[in-house]
Amino acid sequence: MSFLQYKTHIEEGDLVIAYITRENMMPLIVNPTMTYNNKFGTFKHSDMVGKEYGSKISSHNGRGFMYLLHPTPELWTHVVPHRTQILYIADISFITTYLDLKPGSIVLESGTGSGSFSHSLTRTIAPNGHLYTFEYHEERAKAAKQDFERHGLADLITIECRDVYKSGFEITDTVHAVFLDLPAPWDAIASAKRAFKQRRIGKICCFSPCIEQVQRTCASLNENGFVEIKMFECLIRNQEVHTIPIYTVKDAVSKIKAQQEKKRKRREQDGEKDHTTKSQHKQEPPNLSVSKTPTEARGHTSYLTFATFLPILDDE
Ligand SMILES: C[S@@+](CC[C@H](N)C(=O)[O-])C[C@H]1O[C@@H](n2cnc3c(N)ncnc32)[C@H](O)[C@@H]1O
Structure with missing residues (x-):
């Protein structure tokens, strides 16, 4: 096997990069007498022989799976x-x-x-x-x-x-x-x-x-x-993905007004709860995924x- 040419099927002695998660990969040299164990279960090398590179295989207890990737320099x-x-x-x-x-x-x-x-x-x-x-x-x-x-x-x-x-x-x-x-x-x-x-x-x-x-x-x-x-x-500057609620202009205005009203009542009533304001905002707005970069690039x-x-x- 070579890093310079792709082959389609896995044979005994080939290098496979077992992809468990993006952060967790393991190089395996396929030897049919061996097994590979991780927290998702047991994977027999003999199950890998003859499989296409890129295949997904399940662990023997059925609790997990991994992908068998062709090695690349990356x-x-x-x-x-x-x-x-x-x-x-x-x-x-x-x-x-x-x-x-x-x-x-x-x-x-x-x-x-x-x-x-x-x-x-x-x-x-x-x-x-x-x-x-x-x-x-x-x-x-x-x-x-x-x-x-x-x-x-x-x-x-x-x-x-x-x-x-x-x-x-x-x-x-x-x-x-x-x-x-x-x-x-x-x-x-x-x-x-x-x-x-x-x-x-x-x-x-x-x-x-x-x-x-x-x-x-x-x-x-x-x-x-x-x-x-x-x-x-x-x-490398990572992007962090967050979920934020989407407000219409009308929602946003009424939310600001409600907050101002709440503050005013709190000041007036000295700690008494404001049920009116809360009931105005029972309905949760839909969410939107946004990404931002951390301020510090480590x-x-x-x-x-x-x-x-x-x-x-x-x-x-
Ligand atoms: C940081 S490592 C290189 C890592 C490599 N660029 C990589 O991506 O894997 C630096 C290497 O330089 C070697 N080195 C240090 N001084 C050297 C010298 N005078 N002659 C040859 N190699 C040397 C060290 O043994 C070490 O393995």
């Missing part, structure tokens, strides 16, 4: 075991666009981390692009390599376990774009510069959670001759610093 980002902090959809799509990634792009990445970004990026550059990704933590590099192989991405990705601050990338005149998600990207920028195809424009992005890191990154990009240095912060993951590599001209 779903993988939801379920990937977090061996590190990972990139999420909003940043991933923004970076992919601003790095100008497309089928055939050759890209350099470090660190690989949990491989969340690597999965999306590889789908974008397929079928003839290539990703060179570097991770210095041995276990993470091994786990990411295994994921790439299982997910049919291995031909498009070269992963290497290496400390890129100490040893650099040792890639020259090869890539169209560079993505650095490292604690100190400035220590890798000079080496990344040599990796760019030297006779064409290239794009770099550095992903850093703190503004002090952005400052040092900008200084290093500047010193290394990168241009068009820009920084963005990508925030969800900062990192700042995205982009810059352009300028090609070396013939007379240089």
Whole structure:
């Protein structure tokens, strides 16, 4: 099975993303001798074999159900075991666009981390692009390599376990774009510069959670001759849906009048209940769903610093 091509039917050994709710999904490698248990009951893997991707299956006690989804990079980002902090959809799509990634792009990445970004990026550059990704933590590099192989991405990705601050990338005149998600990207920028195809424009992005890191990154990009240095912060703003009653103008006017009258009587009668006012509003108005954005947009993951590599001209 591959993240790059859809297949219709589930076979033994395939990866299925079990969709229980929007917030609750589980990656399962189908093994007919296994069962998957959750609070909705027991699901036998053997029931999944031969089903179409997208099917709904019921639990054995009939109390619940789930959908069997074909894996995609977006779903993988939801379920990937977090061996590190990972990139999420909003940043991933923004970076992919601003790095100008497309089928055939050759890209350099470090660190690989949990491989969340690597999965999306590889789908974008397929079928003839290539990703060179570097991770210095041995276990993470091994786990990411295994994921790439299982997910049919291995031909498009070269992963290497290496400390890129100490040893650099040792890639020259090869890539169209560079993505650095490292604690100190400035220590890798000079080496990344040599990796760019030297006779064409290239794009770099550095992903850093703190503004002090952005400052040092900008200084290093500047010193290394990168241009068009820009920084963005990508925030997700949720919409909250509420139900409000719909009043006609007449209803609204009489409601305001009733409230004013109520206040007046309260003042006059010093606490006595006003039955007249209440009886005027026995009928509840119909409801309308509206949405609004919260005043505060939370969800900062990192700042995205982009810059352009300028090609070396013939007379240089
Ligand atoms: C935040 S994670 C990257 C997450 C990744 N972008 C994702 O979406 O899953 C940063 C990774 O950089 C790796 N790293 C840190 N310093 C490094 C270095 N000098 N050379 C190579 N990798 C390094 C860390 O081990 C870590 O796995």
